[in-house]
Amino acid sequence: MNDKVMKGLGVLVVGAAIWFIPVPIGLKPVAWKLFAIFVATILGFILQPLPIGSIAFISITFTALAGVLKPAEALSGFSNGTIWLIVSAFLFAKGFIKTGLGRRIAYMLIKKMGDSTLKLGYTIVLSDLIISPATPSNAARAGGIIFPIVRSLASAFDSEPGPSARRVGSFLMQVGYQGNTITSAMFMTSMAGNPLIALLALQALNINITWGQWALAALAPGLLSLLVIPYFLYKVYPPELKETPEAKVLATKELETMGAMSIGEKIVAGIFVGALVLWSTSQYTKLDATVVAMLAVSVMMIARVLEWKDVLEEKGAWDTLIWMGALVGLADYLSKLGFIPWFSKVVSASIVGIPWLQAFMVLLVIYMYAHYGFASLTAHITAMYSAFVTVAAAAGAPVYLAALALAFMSNLCMSLTHYAAAPAPIYFGAGYISQGTWWKLGFWISVINMIIWVGLGSLWWKVLGLW
Amino acid sequence: MNDKVMKGLGVLVVGAAIWFIPVPIGLKPVAWKLFAIFVATILGFILQPLPIGSIAFISITFTALAGVLKPAEALSGFSNGTIWLIVSAFLFAKGFIKTGLGRRIAYMLIKKMGDSTLKLGYTIVLSDLIISPATPSNAARAGGIIFPIVRSLASAFDSEPGPSARRVGSFLMQVGYQGNTITSAMFMTSMAGNPLIALLALQALNINITWGQWALAALAPGLLSLLVIPYFLYKVYPPELKETPEAKVLATKELETMGAMSIGEKIVAGIFVGALVLWSTSQYTKLDATVVAMLAVSVMMIARVLEWKDVLEEKGAWDTLIWMGALVGLADYLSKLGFIPWFSKVVSASIVGIPWLQAFMVLLVIYMYAHYGFASLTAHITAMYSAFVTVAAAAGAPVYLAALALAFMSNLCMSLTHYAAAPAPIYFGAGYISQGTWWKLGFWISVINMIIWVGLGSLWWKVLGLW
Numbered sequence: 001m002n003d004k005v006m007k008g009l010g011v012l013v014v015g016a017a018i019w020f021i022p023v024p025i026g027l028k029p030v031a032w033k034l035f036a037i038f039v040a041t042i043l044g045f046i047l048q049p050l051p052i053g054s055i056a057f058i059s060i061t062f063t064a065l066a067g068v069l070k071p072a073e074a075l076s077g078f079s080n081g082t083i084w085l086i087v088s089a090f091l092f093a094k095g096f097i098k099t100g101l102g103r104r105i106a107y108m109l110i111k112k113m114g115d116s117t118l119k120l121g122y123t124i125v126l127s128d129l130i131i132s133p134a135t136p137s138n139a140a141r142a143g144g145i146i147f148p149i150v151r152s153l154a155s156a157f158d159s160e161p162g163p164s165a166r167r168v169g170s171f172l173m174q175v176g177y178q179g180n181t182i183t184s185a186m187f188m189t190s191m192a193g194n195p196l197i198a199l200l201a202l203q204a205l206n207i208n209i210t211w212g213q214w215a216l217a218a219l220a221p222g223l224l225s226l227l228v229i230p231y232f233l234y235k236v237y238p239p240e241l242k243e244t245p246e247a248k249v250l251a252t253k254e255l256e257t258m259g260a261m262s263i264g265e266k267i268v269a270g271i272f273v274g275a276l277v278l279w280s281t282s283q284y285t286k287l288d289a290t291v292v293a294m295l296a297v298s299v300m301m302i303a304r305v306l307e308w309k310d311v312l313e314e315k316g317a318w319d320t321l322i323w324m325g326a327l328v329g330l331a332d333y334l335s336k337l338g339f340i341p342w343f344s345k346v347v348s349a350s351i352v353g354i355p356w357l358q359a360f361m362v363l364l365v366i367y368m369y370a371h372y373g374f375a376s377l378t379a380h381i382t383a384m385y386s387a388f389v390t391v392a393a394a395a396g397a398p399v400y401l402a403a404l405a406l407a408f409m410s411n412l413c414m415s416l417t418h419y420a421a422a423p424a425p426i427y428f429g430a431g432y433i434s435q436g437t438w439w440k441l442g443f444w445i446s447v448i449n450m451i452i453w454v455g456l457g458s459l460w461w462k463v464l465g466l467w
Numbered sequence: 468m469n470d471k472v473m474k475g476l477g478v479l480v481v482g483a484a485i486w487f488i489p490v491p492i493g494l495k496p497v498a499w500k501l502f503a504i505f506v507a508t509i510l511g512f513i514l515q516p517l518p519i520g521s522i523a524f525i526s527i528t529f530t531a532l533a534g535v536l537k538p539a540e541a542l543s544g545f546s547n548g549t550i551w552l553i554v555s556a557f558l559f560a561k562g563f564i565k566t567g568l569g570r571r572i573a574y575m576l577i578k579k580m581g582d583s584t585l586k587l588g589y590t591i592v593l594s595d596l597i598i599s600p601a602t603p604s605n606a607a608r609a610g611g612i613i614f615p616i617v618r619s620l621a622s623a624f625d626s627e628p629g630p631s632a633r634r635v636g637s638f639l640m641q642v643g644y645q646g647n648t649i650t651s652a653m654f655m656t657s658m659a660g661n662p663l664i665a666l667l668a669l670q671a672l673n674i675n676i677t678w679g680q681w682a683l684a685a686l687a688p689g690l691l692s693l694l695v696i697p698y699f700l701y702k703v704y705p706p707e708l709k710e711t712p713e714a715k716v717l718a719t720k721e722l723e724t725m726g727a728m729s730i731g732e733k734i735v736a737g738i739f740v741g742a743l744v745l746w747s748t749s750q751y752t753k754l755d756a757t758v759v760a761m762l763a764v765s766v767m768m769i770a771r772v773l774e775w776k777d778v779l780e781e782k783g784a785w786d787t788l789i790w791m792g793a794l795v796g797l798a799d800y801l802s803k804l805g806f807i808p809w810f811s812k813v814v815s816a817s818i819v820g821i822p823w824l825q826a827f828m829v830l831l832v833i834y835m836y837a838h839y840g841f842a843s844l845t846a847h848i849t850a851m852y853s854a855f856v857t858v859a860a861a862a863g864a865p866v867y868l869a870a871l872a873l874a875f876m877s878n879l880c881m882s883l884t885h886y887a888a889a890p891a892p893i894y895f896g897a898g899y900i901s902q903g904t905w906w907k908l909g910f911w912i913s914v915i916n917m918i919i920w921v922g923l924g925s926l927w928w929k930v931l932g933l934w
Contacts (some may be wrong), residue, residue: 006771051775054768071548071755079546079796081538221623288538296530301521302475308518311789313781319779329546 008049015040016128021435032339033068038330042383053319056326064267069333077329081290081323082195089136089189090292090317094304099264102131107251114247114307115353117168117239124150124172125179129226132190134272137316139422142154142180147426148178154432157241169432171239176228178415178445179429182229185411186222192320192377193339197410199328201403203335205393205467209403211279211289216464217404221457225449232448237441264305271296310458327382340390347467356396363392364409366455368446371413381410398467401458408453415445475516482507498804502537504796505840513902520786523793548757549843550788553889555760557784559776560618562641562767569619577623577718578831579655582637584706591617591639592646596693597832599650599657602758606889608796609647611742611760614893621899624708628898629886634760636899638706639721642697644894645912649696652878653689655681660845664877665711668870672860676870683931684871686923691909692916695900696928699915704908731772738763783896791892794842807850815858825861830859831876833919835913838880848877865934874922879916883909
């Protein structure tokens with residue numbers, strides 16, 4: 001019997017065990033059965049006896065087949081606005097990469113300020129920051145836009161994996177990766193799982209985190225992190241080569257090769273700015289974030305910078321639609337059928353008397369370092385966010401503080417390992433940084449990020465009146 | 468200004484013209500605006516300034532942006548069970564084709580009676596007829612059973628979408644679809660909406676149409692249609708390859724080459740039989756047709772005869788999901804917001820005082836061709852059947868004649884468009900027949916079917932003593 005079959009059986013055994021346990025008092029049997037399916041699904045996402053899309057599909061099929069949910073209820077996640085925000089954002093990013101606009105922005109920044117290795121590091125981080133609100137796939141941002149530039153920069157300075165790695169390559173790779181970690185946390189649309197967080201917070205705590213609120217709350221700690229982390233790396237993991245006047249030459253050459261901005265790039269740039277304006281003003285215009293993203297994609301299709309065949313070939317969008325849509329449907333009914341309220345009540349009862357601040361700190365640390373066990377930010381969010389935010393609120397933590405701090409931790413935990421999320425294997429796979437070094441640097445950066453985001457961040461959110 | 472831009476402007480002008488016309492009395496402004504969007508969308512599907520997927524996407528984006536529907540309402544079609552039956556049917560067919568089972572069945576048919584293309588057409592129609600009383604989902608019958616065989620047959624004769632489409636593929640696809648249209652009308656259990664018709668007739672006219680009555684009334688016109696339509700298509704839309712005497716030899720050789728059935732084929736065959744049993748017993752098990760289709764796909768994924776990457780690469784499924792999901796959502800709200808009931812009332816009011824035969828003929832024609840505005844037979848029935856059957860009876864038409872003729876029209880209108888009902892996008896999506904050809908053939912077949920079913924049918928029903 002092979003490994004996959006063992007894992008599959010493990011998932012089934014756990015699901016069946018929960019299914020057949022006597023239903024706890026105060027809970028409807030159907031809610032408990034749905035919980036069993038939910039746990040088995042999450043376990044399936046972690047162990048992956050089959051790809052997560054298959055598991056999600058099988059999961060909702062079983063849910064409908066067993067009569068736990070009606071077919072229409074089991075399928076309800078597929079018309080969820082958040083899911084279509086993500087699908088649209090995948091398509092948006094495709095236009096960004098396809099036209100070359102992302103690469104151009106990076107090279108322009110390097111040409112302007114790339115004359116030292118530290119400055120180059122900041123340039124990389126800044127490029128990532130600029131495009132991050134429009135690229136919810138941080139893997140697309142890393143793999144499609146920033147990483148290729150970092151890789152070619154390293155080569156331009158004769159820094160290759162091996163003896164010359166530490167010349168500039170190792171430093172730039174780590175800055176590129178850790179910068180991506182930070183920018184992922186900064187916008188609701190800069191990481192695929194972030195809109196899910198907003199939805200889960202709404203389901204669990206009945207609070208509505210808007211695009212603008214998220215961006216504003218992340219602004220101060222985010223910018224501080226983006227300043228501190230590259231400098232920290234520059235000090236503890238320094239490049240051998242500090243001055244890099246050649247980078248400007250390289251960027252100038254690349255920009256010459258690219259020629260003038262194409263019509264397509266100009267259109268995408270215009271759509272990008274327009275979408276940012278509409279997203280950040282949504283509390284006044286009342287325009288739904290999903291509708292804005294769909295509008296951006298619509299304009300790209302009308303302008304033909306995005307062809308319909310590009311849409312159909314964007315497998316990431318369909319993969320996410322299925323597994324996330326299925327999961328959102330299940331999670332939604334977990335709440336509607338009374339499981340989440342019951343769970344909150346049970347937990348609240350059990351932590352009465354513990355001061356909320358201590359409880360919350362413990363929760364944050366557990367949540368962050370639990371990511372050593374995950375290979376996907378979204379899987380981590382899916383498995384733990386709802387429960388942790390519910391418990392934090394039940395312990396007495398202010399709801400926005402709890403929701404936001406956990407939201408940011410959901411991204412910042414990406415610093416830890418070389419398999420933490422999709423961008424990790426891209427940067428790690430280049431071969432400039434050993435696993436031991438990655439984990440060591442990642443751990444210290446996680447500590448710095450916690451201090452900046454939770455310690456200083458909480459003061460900023462107090463100023464903003466969020467708690 | 469190029470052709471596509473002109474067409475796009477044409478769509479916008481027509482949509483805007485309807486949008487800004489004063490709203491007819493008795494109709495909410497929002498229903499009229501949605502009608503304007505719907506007409507523009509359908510016109511966009513016809514003129515195709517952009518691929519229909521893009522148009523559908525833009526259409527629901529605009530609907531939400533203009534506040535005609537809430538975002539969740541505009542996206543509602545994406546969790547529609549029928550849509551996921553279609554998506555599942557695409558995946559089911561993929562397993563059918565991938566394992567070679569479809570090819571094997573096709574070669575077995577060819578070996579038996581494949582010496583002319585016309586005979587092959589009749590074989591397809593006959594297969595559909597045999598299983599139709601047991602498959603209330605005509606989409607499951609088309610997508611899960613007949614379509615994969617038709618698709619494999621086409622491939623077996625080297626007829627693929629493109630230059631070789633007309634070799635045999637286009638003809639067989641159209642025969643398969645139009646055969647499904649006819650068999651859908653023939654039994655109370657051969658189309659999901661048919662039992663609803665019986666219920667509505669009972670409610671409106673207090674007549675009880677039994678399963679046997681339906682089958683008997685449909686027998687003569689149904690068999691005649693099944694004889695005439697394939698021959699009609701053979702004459703006006705002929706396959707390039709007519710005589711295929713070498714096909715039997717080829718089929719025998721191919722079957723020998725294929726050898727014994729593989730494990731994969733046996734699994735798919737087992738799933739196929741299982742799905743057939745579950746579909747045909749759905750009135751007892753109460754299992755939803757969509758859930759059965761999803762179960763079949765789930766089992767295929769677990770058994771690894773269908774890999775997740777196959778699913779993600781099945782572009783036809785995603786294309787259909789987008790355009791049909793968008794359209795079904797719009798059509799659903801066209802009814803919910805009161806447009807369809809208003810339309811029925813206006814029509815009813817305009818025929819008061821006209822002799823029943825004329826009035827009835829006008830009603831039948833309107834009822835049939837109103838289906839240009841529907842993407843679901845059941846939606847059409849729900850929206851219009853009660854009103855029309857009531858008006859017909861009120862005008863003096865014999866009740867059984869009125870009830871049965873409208874019942875059959877409720878299915879035969881499926882011939883018209885490539886979005887008429889769930890089987891349509893399955894056959895259309897295969898890419899063998901252009902939209903223009905589909906509509907032209909569909910219109911003529913609707914006329915032939917009306918003559919056979921209403922003209923000759925009414926004589927048959929007279930013989931049966933139904934009026």
